[in-house]
Every structure is written in C-alpha cells, then in structure tokens.
Amino acid sequence: MSEVREVARKLLTDGTVRVIVGWEDARRGARPVFVTDPADTERLIFDTRCVHNLVTYLNPRRDNVAELGKIGLVVKGCDAKAVAGLLREAQLTRDDVVLIGVRCGGVLEEAELPKAASLSPENVAPRCYGCDNREPELVDHLLGESQPEPPRPVMTIDERVAALDAQPLEERWAFWTEQFSKCVRCYACRQVCPLCVCERCVAEKSRPQWIEAPPHPRGNLSWNITRALHLAGRCVDCGECERFCPVGIPLSLVNRKLQHIVAERYGYTVSDDPESPAPIGDYRLDDKQEFIK
Amino acid sequence: MTDATRETYFISDDDLRALAGDLLSAGTEVIAPVAVDVCASPSAIASSACLRPGVAPVDIEYRALADAAELDLSRGLPVLSLKQYFLPGHEALCCWRQHGTEVEIEAVPTTFAPRVVLAAKSCDSAALAIVDKVMNWDYQDELWNGRREATTIVNLACPVVDESCFCTAVGTAPDDVKGADALLTPVEGGYLMEATTDKGRVLMEAHGARFKAETDTHGAKHRGRQAAEERAAARARVAANLEIDAESVREWIDAHFEDPLLAALGVRCNGCGACSSVCPTCHCFDIVDEEEGIGKGTRRRCWDTCQAPTFTLHASGHNPRDDQHSRYRQRINHKFAIYPLKFGEVLCTGCGRCTRACHAGQDLVEILQAIDIAARRPDAAAAAVAGAEPAGS
Amino acid sequence: MSDAVDTSGAAADGFEPRITAFVCNWCTYTGADLAGTSRLHMASNVRIIRLPCTGRIDPLFIVKSFERGADGVIVSGCHPADCHYTSGNYHARRRFAVFHDLMEFVGVDPRRMTFSWVSASEGAKWRDVVDEAVANVRALGPFEAYRALAPEDAGVAAPAGARVEAEAS
Numbered sequence: 028m029s030e031v032r033e034v035a036r037k038l039l040t041d042g043t044v045r046v047i048v049g050w051e052d053a054r055r056g057a058r059p060v061f062v063t064d065p066a067d068t069e070r071l072i073f074d075t076r077c078v079h080n081l082v083t084y085l086n087p088r089r090d091n092v093a094e095l096g097k098i099g100l101v102v103k104g105c106d107a108k109a110v111a112g113l114l115r116e117a118q119l120t121r122d123d124v125v126l127i128g129v130r131c132g133g134v135l136e137e138a139e140l141p142k143a144a145s146l147s148p149e150n151v152a153p154r155c156y157g158c159d160n161r162e163p164e165l166v167d168h169l170l171g172e173s174q175p176e177p178p179r180p181v182m183t184i185d186e187r188v189a190a191l192d193a194q195p196l197e198e199r200w201a202f203w204t205e206q207f208s209k210c211v212r213c214y215a216c217r218q219v220c221p222l223c224v225c226e227r228c229v230a231e232k233s234r235p236q237w238i239e240a241p242p243h244p245r246g247n248l249s250w251n252i253t254r255a256l257h258l259a260g261r262c263v264d265c266g267e268c269e270r271f272c273p274v275g276i277p278l279s280l281v282n283r284k285l286q287h288i289v290a291e292r293y294g295y296t297v298s299d300d301p302e303s304p305a306p307i308g309d310y311r312l313d314d315k316q317e318f319i320k
Numbered sequence: 321m322t323d324a325t326r327e328t329y330f331i332s333d334d335d336l337r338a339l340a341g342d343l344l345s346a347g348t349e350v351i352a353p354v355a356v357d358v359c360a361s362p363s364a365i366a367s368s369a370c371l372r373p374g375v376a377p378v379d380i381e382y383r384a385l386a387d388a389a390e391l392d393l394s395r396g397l398p399v400l401s402l403k404q405y406f407l408p409g410h411e412a413l414c415c416w417r418q419h420g421t422e423v424e425i426e427a428v429p430t431t432f433a434p435r436v437v438l439a440a441k442s443c444d445s446a447a448l449a450i451v452d453k454v455m456n457w458d459y460q461d462e463l464w465n466g467r468r469e470a471t472t473i474v475n476l477a478c479p480v481v482d483e484s485c486f487c488t489a490v491g492t493a494p495d496d497v498k499g500a501d502a503l504l505t506p507v508e509g510g511y512l513m514e515a516t517t518d519k520g521r522v523l524m525e526a527h528g529a530r531f532k533a534e535t536d537t538h539g540a541k542h543r544g545r546q547a548a549e550e551r552a553a554a555r556a557r558v559a560a561n562l563e564i565d566a567e568s569v570r571e572w573i574d575a576h577f578e579d580p581l582l583a584a585l586g587v588r589c590n591g592c593g594a595c596s597s598v599c600p601t602c603h604c605f606d607i608v609d610e611e612e613g614i615g616k617g618t619r620r621r622c623w624d625t626c627q628a629p630t631f632t633l634h635a636s637g638h639n640p641r642d643d644q645h646s647r648y649r650q651r652i653n654h655k656f657a658i659y660p661l662k663f664g665e666v667l668c669t670g671c672g673r674c675t676r677a678c679h680a681g682q683d684l685v686e687i688l689q690a691i692d693i694a695a696r697r698p699d700a701a702a703a704a705v706a707g708a709e710p711a712g713s
Numbered sequence: 714m715s716d717a718v719d720t721s722g723a724a725a726d727g728f729e730p731r732i733t734a735f736v737c738n739w740c741t742y743t744g745a746d747l748a749g750t751s752r753l754h755m756a757s758n759v760r761i762i763r764l765p766c767t768g769r770i771d772p773l774f775i776v777k778s779f780e781r782g783a784d785g786v787i788v789s790g791c792h793p794a795d796c797h798y799t800s801g802n803y804h805a806r807r808r809f810a811v812f813h814d815l816m817e818f819v820g821v822d823p824r825r826m827t828f829s830w831v832s833a834s835e836g837a838k839w840r841d842v843v844d845e846a847v848a849n850v851r852a853l854g855p856f857e858a859y860r861a862l863a864p865e866d867a868g869v870a871a872p873a874g875a876r877v878e879a880e881a882s
Contacts, residue, residue, distance in 0.1 A: 055484070058681025059588045079680070083590065091586055091643045136368065138679065149372045182371040190365055192818070200820025200858055206366055211400075211409055213625065215592030219680070229773070231630050233608070237773050239780075240608045241410030241622035245862035249776050252819065256772055259811045273594040273677045274399070275358065275379075277366040281818070288814045293807070307811065310803035312793065318813050319806070320829040320842055412866040428866075612867050613781070620864075 030170040031101060034127055035068040038099045044125050045096025048084050050077040056139035059084070061095065073101065073171070074143035078134045078152065080265035082109035082221040087118050098124050103131040104160030107299040108263035109221040111165055114301035116261075118224050121301075128166030133158070133177025136270075146178050153180040154266045154279060165299040184283045191280065203248075209274040210247040212240070216254060216268035216278060222261050229253060255281045260289040260306035263297050329524065329531035330543065332510035333393075339530045340438055341388035349435035351405055354383040355392040382437075382444075393439055395506075397481045401600030401671065402437065402444040406467045407451075410622035413463075413607065418615035430462035432470035436523065439476040439504065442496040443487050443671035447600035448473075449499030453663040454603065472519045475500040476511075477547075480554050484672030486562035486685055492669050494554040505547040512547050558670075562685050564692035566656070566666050572695035573657040577649075581694055585652065585687065586644030588680045593625030595674035595682070601655070601667045604631075626650050652687065730785055730850035732759045733778040734843075735770045737790035739797040740832045747836035755840040756847035759787065766790065768801025772812040775826065779859045785825045785850035789842065792830040802830075824849040825856065 035047040039062070049071045051060035057076035062068055081100055084092045092098070102110065107128060113119040133146050133155035144150060155177040162169060191199055214230065217223045230238045230250055238253060239246030254268075255278075262282045269278040289295045292315055295306040331339070343350050355378040359370030369377045380396040382405065415426045437445075452468065455461040478494035487493055497503045501520030504511040513531065515521040524531060534540040576582055596602035606624035611617040624631060627648070632641045641647050659667035668684075675684050736742045742763045748755065764770055767790030775786045788809060796802040809828055817823050827846040831839045 053681055054683055054686055055675070055681065061587050084588075089644070091645050095587070138681075153368050180368060180371070182368070187365050187368075187371075196817070196820050196822055197858075198820070199818065202365070203819045204858075204862060211597045211623065213593040213597040214628070215590070215594045218590040218592035227630075236608065236610070237777065239610055240606060241610070241620050241864070243410055243862070243864040245780055245859075245864065248819075248862060249773070249780065252776055252815065253773060255815060256812060259815075267679075271590070271592060271594065271679050273598055275367060280365070281815075284818045285811065285815060288811050292810055292814075307807055308804070310800065310807055312803070314803070314806055315810065316793075316806055318810065318823070318828055320827065320845075410864065412864075610867070612863075618864075618867050 031073050031127060031129065032068045032071050034168050034170065035062065035071055035099060035101075036065045038125060038127075039063070039065040039068065043097070044099035046092075047071065047099045047101070047127075048081050048092070049073070049101040049127075050079065050081075056137075056141060057143075058138065061092070063095065071101070073129050075133070075135045075146060076138045076140055076143050077101075077103070078136070078138040078266075078270065080106045080109055080221055080263075080267050082106045082113070082265075083219055083267065085110065085113060085119055085124060086221055087224055088226070099127060100124055101127045101129060102163060102166065103129055103134070104158060104163040104299065105131075105154070105263055105265050106221075107163035107165045108160060108297055109265060111299040111301040112222045112261055112263060112297070112305075113224070115303075115305060116222075116224065126163075126166040126168070128163040128169040130169065130171040130174050131158075131161045132174025133161075148178050148181050151178050151180050152266060153182075153184050154264050156180055156183050157185075159296075160299055163299050165301065184279055187277075188280055188283050188287065191284075203251075204244055206276050207247040207251045208244040209276060210242055210251065211274060212242040212247065212250065213273060215271040215273060216276075219267045219271045220258070221265070221267075222258060222263070223254075229257075251276070251278075251281070254278075255285060258282065259285045260293075260295055260297070262286065328512050328514045328534045328544070330507075330510060330534055330540070331504075331513050331531050335530040336393070336438075336504070336511060337388045337391055339527050340385060340391050342527055342530070343436055344385060344388060349433065350385045350388075350391075350438055351382055351402075351435065352385055352390075352438040353380050353392045353394075353396070353398055354385065354390045355379075355394065355396075356381050356383070382440075391438065393476065393506075395439075395476060395479055397441065397671070397673070398444075400598060401447060401673065402440055402473075403447065403451075403600050403603070405437070405471070406448060406464055407603055407605070407623075410620050411463065413619045413621055415618050416609075416616060428463070430466040432466050434470050434472070437471060437473040440473050440500060441478055441671065442475050442492060442494055442498070442500070443478075443485075443669040444600050445473050445475050445499035446487075446492040446496055446669045447499065447671075450601055450659075450663075450665050450667060450669070451603050452499075453665065454659075457663070472502075472523050473500040474502045474504060474513070474520070474523070477503060477505040477551055478554060479550075480557040481672070482676075483561055484675040484683075484685060485558050485670060486672060486688070487670035488555055488559045489562040489564045489688065490566060490666045490668050490670045494558055495551040505551060507543040507546045507550075512543060562670075562689060564688050565696060566660070568695040569688065569691050570657050570660050570666075572691060573653055574661065576694075577653075579694075581690060582649050582652065583645055585682075586646070586648035589627070589644050589648050589678075589682050590680050591627045591629070591644045591647060593627040594677045595651070596625040596627060597623060598673040598677045600669060600671055600673070626654070648682070652691075656688075656691075728851065728855055730758045730847055730855075731783050732785040732787060732843075732846055732850060733783045734759045734761045734787035734789065735764060735767075735774055736761055736787075736831075737766050737769075737797075737802075738763055739766070740791035740795060740830075741789040741839065743833035744831040744835045744839045747833065748839045749836075751836050753836055753840045755843050758847045758850075759843050766796065766798050766801035767805035767809075768796075768798065770805060770809075772808065775812070779821075779825075779856060782860065784853075784856045785827070785846055787827045787829065787842065787846050789827075789829045789831050789839075792832055795832060821859075822853055824853060 047062040051070045293306040417424045455464040497516045501517040502515045605621040655667040
C-alpha cells in the first residue's frame with residue numbers, strides 16, 4: 028500500500044524514527060519486517076494477511092527491538108488498543124513511538140498465505156466481527172480508505188462462548204481440561220502477548236513453585252487459568268496467543284469470556300484510550316458482590 | 321542408506337493393518353500416525369475451522385493405537401514428532417519419601433515393554449539416531465536408551481509434505497532408514513517392506529505370514545521400479561526446496577560468531593520456544609521437584625528451550641544470553657556447528673516443523689540458504705541476507 | 714442456616730471434606746478466634762491460613778489448594794469500608810469476582826469456593842460460613858475431578874509403559 032510506504036519513507040528520511048515495524052511479503056506469506064533503510068520501504072505491505080499484532084515489539088521485554096532506535100509502528104485498530112494498554116500501565120511513553128494507523132476492514136485467520144484474499148465468513152478472523160476500533164484514534168497518521176465492516180464468521184466468538192456457557196459444569200470441565208491437557212508449555216501465548224509485560228513471569232518462579240513446570244494436565248490448568256486472569260480487563264483480543272499456540276488451544280474463548288465478565292460487572296470495555304483505568308487495580312465502593320456471603 | 325542386498329517383501333494394505341492388529345492383540349503397544357478429528361464432539365467449539373461448512377479438519381498425530389483401524393497411512397506430517405515417545409514432555413526420574421531425617425529414594429524402572437512404531441517419518445526416526453549420540457556421550461541416559469531398545473521403528477517413505485521440508489539438505493532423505501529398523505514404500509495394492517536391522521528382521525519374521533517375498537516375477541519387477549521411481553521423485557522434490565553444503569555452513573558459523581547475519585537473527589523472534597517443542601531433535605530438559613503432599617514427591621524432567629531467557633539465567637542474576645538475538649543464534653549454532661563438531665552430525669533432520677510453527681515468520685529454510693550463500697558465495701551473500709535480518713541494517 | 718447443617722461427624726461414606734480457609738489477619742482471623750473462645754460448635758474440616766489482608770490472597774492460592782487435595786476453599790476478610798489497609802478488600806473483591814466467574818466457566822462448581830466478609834465480632838457468622846461451606850462440599854463429594862489431573866506417575870515411580878522385569882521380546 029503506497030501511502031504506508033510514503034509515510035514510512037518520510038519518517039526514516041527525516042530521521043523522525045530509526046526503524047519502521049510493518050509487514051512484508053515473504054516466502055511463506057505475510058510477516059513482520061523491520062525497515063531501517065528508506066529504500067527498503069518498498070517492501071512494506073498492508074493487506075488482509077497482516078494479522079500480526081506488531082505492538083508485541085514495543086513490549087519492554089523486547090530490548091533487541093528497542094536497540095534499533097526510535098520505532099515507527101504500523102497498527103490496526105486492535106493493535107492500537109495494545110499500545111494504549113502499554114501506555115496505561117506506564118510500560119511506554121507516547122513519545123517513544125510514532126504510530127502509523129491503517130483503516131482496517133478485518134483480517135484473515137491466517138497470515139501464511141501466498142496472496143491476500145478477500146474476506147468471507149469462512150476465512151475471516153472471528154475476532155474481527157463487531158470490531159469497535161477499525162479506525163484507530165491513538166495514531167499519528169491514519170492511512171487508507173474507510174473499509175466496509177468485516178463479514179460475520181460462520182459462528183462468532185460470542186456464540187461459541189454462549190454455547191459453552193449453556194453446557195453443564197461437568198461438560199465445561201471436560202472441555203477445558205481436555206483443551207489445556209494439549210498444552211506443551213512452550214509459553215508462546217505469553218511471549219507473543221503485547222501485554223504480558225512481567226520481567227519475570229510467575230510461571231518461572233520456583234521458590235515456591237507456584238505453577239508446576241511440567242506439561243501435565245494439573246500444571247497446565249494452573250498455567251492457563253493464571254495467564255487468563257492476568258489479562259482480565261487488559262486483553263485487547265488481538266488473538267495472537269491462539270494463533271501462535273502450536274497445539275491449537277482456543278484461548279480466544281477464555282479471553283472473550285473475561286471480556287464479558289469485566290463488561291457485565293464493571294461496565295468496562297478495552298479501548299485505545301490510554302486514560303481510562305483498567306478494571307483490575309481499580310474499584311468502586313458499590314461493586315457487585317452477590318457471590319460473597 | 322541404500323543396501324542392494326536388503327531383502328524386500330510385499331505386504332498388502334489389508335495385511336499391514338492386520339499386522340498392526342496382530343501386534344495389538346499380542347499386547348504390544350503400536351505407535352502410529354492417527355488422523356485426529358479435531359472437531360470431534362465435544363471439542364467442536366474449540367476451533368473456528370470446525371464451524372465451516374464442508375470442512376473436516378484433522379490433525380495427524382503419532383498415537384498409541386487403540387485399534388488397527390485408526391492407523392492413518394495418508395502420509396501427512398504429524399503435528400509433534402516421535403520425540404515425545406522417547407523423551408516425554410515430562411517424566412518421573414525418581415520419587416522421594418522423607419522419614420524423619422532419612423530420605424528414601426525410589427528409582428524409576430528403565431526397562432520397557434517392547435513396542436512398535438509403524439509408518440514413522442524418516443525425519444523423525446533419523447532424529448532419534450542423532451540424539452542417541454548426546455544421550456550416550458558422557459552420562460548414559462537410561463530412560464532414553466531403555467525406550468530406544470524396546471522400540472522397533474518401521475518408516476514409511478514420505479512423499480514430501482510442503483515447501484518447508486528440507487531433509488536432503490541436512491543429510492537424510494524422505495526414504496531414509498536412519499534410526500529405523502525397516503522401511504515401507506507404497507506401491508500398487510500395498511507396500512514394499514525391507515528390514516534394515518535385526519530388530520526389523522525379527523519383526524518381519526514373527527509376522528511372516530503377512531508378507532510375500534518379492535521373487536523374480538514381472539509383477540515384482542514392476543513394483544520395484546514403481547517404488548524406486550516414487551522414492552527418487554520425492555528426493556528430487558525436497559531437494560528443490562533447499563540445497564546447502566552442511567560442511568561449509570558449519571565452518572562459516574564457527575568462524576562468524578559476531579557476523580551481523582548470525583548476530584541479528586532474533587529481531588522478529590518472539591522467543592516462544594514453540595520451535596523447540598515441535599522439533600524432533602531438540603532434547604534439552606529442565607529438572608524440577610514436585611511435592612505430592614508433605615515429605616514426598618517426584619523429581620521430574622520436562623522439555624525446556626534455549627529460546628527462554630531463564631534457560632541460561634545464573635543464580636547471580638547474570639545471563640550470558642540475555643537477548644533474543646543471542647538466543648536465536650544459539651539455536652542455529654547448536655544445530656549446525658556445535659553438534660556437528662562434537663558428534664559429527666547436524667542436529668536437524670529438515671522436517672520443517674519449526675518454520676511451520678512460527679507465526680512470526682522465522683524461516684529456517686531462508687536462514688540456512690543465507691548462511692550457505694555467505695559460506696560458499698560471499699559475493700552473492702548481500703542479496704540473500706536481506707530476508708534473514710532487519711532490512712538495511 | 715446453620716441449623717440444617719450436619720456437623721455431627723463423618724458422613725455415611727466416610728468422606729470428610731478438606732477445606733482450606735484463607736483469611737485476613739484483622740477481621741476474619743480474629744472472628745474465628747472469637748468463635749473458638751466462645752466455644753461455638755462448628756465443623757472441624759477447615760484449616761485456616763492467616764494472611765495480612767484479602768488483598769494479599771492471590772487466586773493462585775486457591776488453585777494450589779485444589780492441586781494439593783483440598784475439596785473446597787474459603788476466602789474471608791474485612792467487610793467493605795473496614796479494611797485495615799483502607800482498600801485491600803475492594804481490590805480483592807474485583808479480583809475474586811473475576812476469578813469466581815472464570816472458574817465457573819472452566820467448570821469448577823462455585824459451591825466449592827466460599828467468599829465471605831466476617832468481622833472480628835462475628836464469631837457466629839464465621840461458624841455459619843464454615844458449616845455451610847462444609848455442608849456444600851460434603852454434598853458435592855471429594856474433588857476427584859481435580860485430583861484426576863495429577864500426573865499418572867506422581868509419587869509412584871513407574872513411567873508409562875515401564876515394567877520392572879523386562880520380558881524377552
């Protein structure tokens with residue numbers, strides 16, 4: 028997309044940023060690229076394969092990206108919410124990054140495709156349906172034309188969560204313990220998450236060993252509950268945890284459930300406004316407490 | 321790997337399944353590729369792929385067969401390699417029990433019941449033979465060796481899965497029998513099977529009724545030609561994906577530790593370690609003690625990955641590999657320089673799982689290509705380097 | 714509510730619930746102490762772990778309790794507006810609300826997890842909370858579903874497929 032290339036070239040040429048983090052077309056499809064030479068901005072693309080949430084490269088854990096110099100980052104609306112998350116939690120200052128926003132009409136489920144495809148109920152990333160931030164405000168440049176709404180997937184994430192909610196407890200237990208038992212504890216979900224910012228994860232604490240390290244169902248349940256809880260009210264629904272999971276655990280269903288919980292209990296929806304406080308770490312005197320005796 | 325004196329037998333498709341059935345009814349564990357319907361109830365909700373009309377997604381996995389009918393001979397690539405059956409994701413090393421000030425240690429058994437792997441991929445069996453070396457280098461890993469000894473592996477010649485396969489570039493092949501005891505090659509109506517070790521011969525002799533000797537008949541000659549053609553075609557297909565000179569690559573890596581090509585590989589890498597989880601040759605593990613109540617517990621080892629910062633974190637707080645560049649370089653270095661220097665073999669069988677598992681776009685085919693060009697054609701290197709490291713840096 | 718609770722001892726099947734209670738130092742622990750010094754009769758299935766504040770209670774404590782064989786868990790602290798540290802219980806309330814709902818989604822019966830506010834003067838309320846929690850868990854039975862997640866070779870020194878004497882193959 029020529030506009031992105033133009034802006035990127037200008038930012039690199041006038042020295043505003045030292046590196047542009049965007050997407051390129053590679054041997055196996057779209058992937059992140061780090062452009063430092065203005066001439067290489069020709070490699071930048073933006074199409075429906077640009078699924079990756081590149082904000083993960085702003086995470087304070089990524090010191091090898093930070094050392095490239097000031098970053099210009101291409102973001103979709105969902106990605107901008109993650110930038111807001113980092114700002115909200117003082118993991119980043121707004122001046123650290125130049126945000127190149129792109130108007131987005133949804134992305135595919137998969138990035139590893141030889142060509143971009145137009146979206147259909149069969150191939151659209153389910154999280155895109157009902158997106159409330161397709162034209163991010165938290166950006167320095169907003170590029171591209173307004174896009175139509177993404178198609179409705181064959182079954183929405185909300186419908187899938189509702190289908191699980193409708194099942195009896197034992198069925199849900201069977202479902203989740205089976206899903207989590209597949210986990211090999213590679214921690215891809217954590218590593219790729221733009222908002223998993225802890226320098227040392229609780230999963231790596233061994234005195235005491237809060238979360239059992241071996242990938243048996245008991246340790247896996249503990250890990251997966253903890254990962255989900257630590258993202259309650261923070262998760263921006265970029266879906267990267269699920270996409271990176273090598274064994275296909277449907278983490279987006281847990282994440283979405285937590286979004287429902289904070290929305291119902293605290294009226295909170297995650298946005299790209301860095302000023303709105305996150306619900307966990309905040310409180311109201313009259314919070315619902317029907318579960319407390 | 322090719323041995324002209326090997327005897328070849330024919331086994332029909334039905335007889336191969338019956339062989340699996342014979343083994344199962346004799347109480348032998350049979351591990352083989354199984355097509356798992358990832359959308360089987362009640363898990364259908366788990367994957368949005370399951371909700372698309374007309375699509376029935378399956379995962380191929382190595383599993384212990386419950387029934388011979390489960391055996392999947394479609395020759396797709398299992399999600400996880402065979403490694404898990406020799407070095408499980410986690411396993412007990414010993415158990416302890418405290419009696420006052422005394423600690424009683426109970427060792428785990430290191431002998432295992434015989435079992436058979438059917439229709440393994442050559443990249444997976446070869447990986448076992450390669451890892452055998454480190455498992456018997458200084459300390460003899462009894463659990464690994466116990467499982468290796470108890471297992472007879474029958475490979476099934478692979479048709480080559482996709483553009484991320486590169487076994488021929490790292491010294492193996494889609495029809496290799498390294499690490500295996502016998503090889504099946506599909507032909508009209510069934511398979512040609514040849515045993516390449518005593519274990520393989522014992523298996524075939526024990527089930528002789530299922531096999532027909534390939535005598536000097538017209539049909540046998542036809543099948544022999546067919547098998548040879550199929551195997552040659554697969555080799556050619558995979559060779560087209562990547563061709564490198566492993567020796568030059570090793571020398572180059574060894575001499576260019578600080579080279580920008582090698583020292584800047586980690587920029588897009590998320591350090592998730594999914595690559596080492598799915599890798600058939602990654603064998604590093606962590607050891608943890610798990611208490612089971614008061615005064616007793618299990619010492620357990622589980623897979624670990626050099627891509628995690630804690631892998632090398634010292635108690636002092638110092639970390640010799642403290643950024644992702646150095647951790648990713650370690651992965652390449654260990655596989656293509658350190659291991660071959662120590663054990664004479666590349667610690668990679670070209671299965672391509674790491675590339676397929678990486679959704680950040682780390683591509684081992686591309687990286688090896690770039691290193692190979694740097695090693696053999698330094699003038700052309702600049703052009704290829706661009707893809708493997710941040711552009712323009 | 715305590716009237717209906719059977720606190721007379723072991724159930725017919727011999728199942729005695731094991732319940733871990735995480736309580737704050739300032740209110741519930743003192744309330745439980747009051748229940749004891751007042752010689753209130755209550756179920757004896759609860760092991761109390763005292764912490765400075767409900768805000769100090771990580772949901773992982775509950776997960777860990779289930780891992781280690783608890784059939785039920787109680788979390789209790791100061792009433793809203795009474796927190797010794799001003800707002801620890803408000804933060805805990807949000808955290809445990811989310812945890813409670815998430816665990817229910819994952820399939821854990823919420824009756825295994827009791828949350829309560831018990832002040833230093835509410836010895837009788839503590840007795841009621843304990844008796845009700847014990848009755849609930851007694852009705853649900855042992856938390857076998859969680860124990861079934863334990864690795865097969867835990868504490869038994871026998872990896873899958875292993876045998877002590879190898880037979881000739």
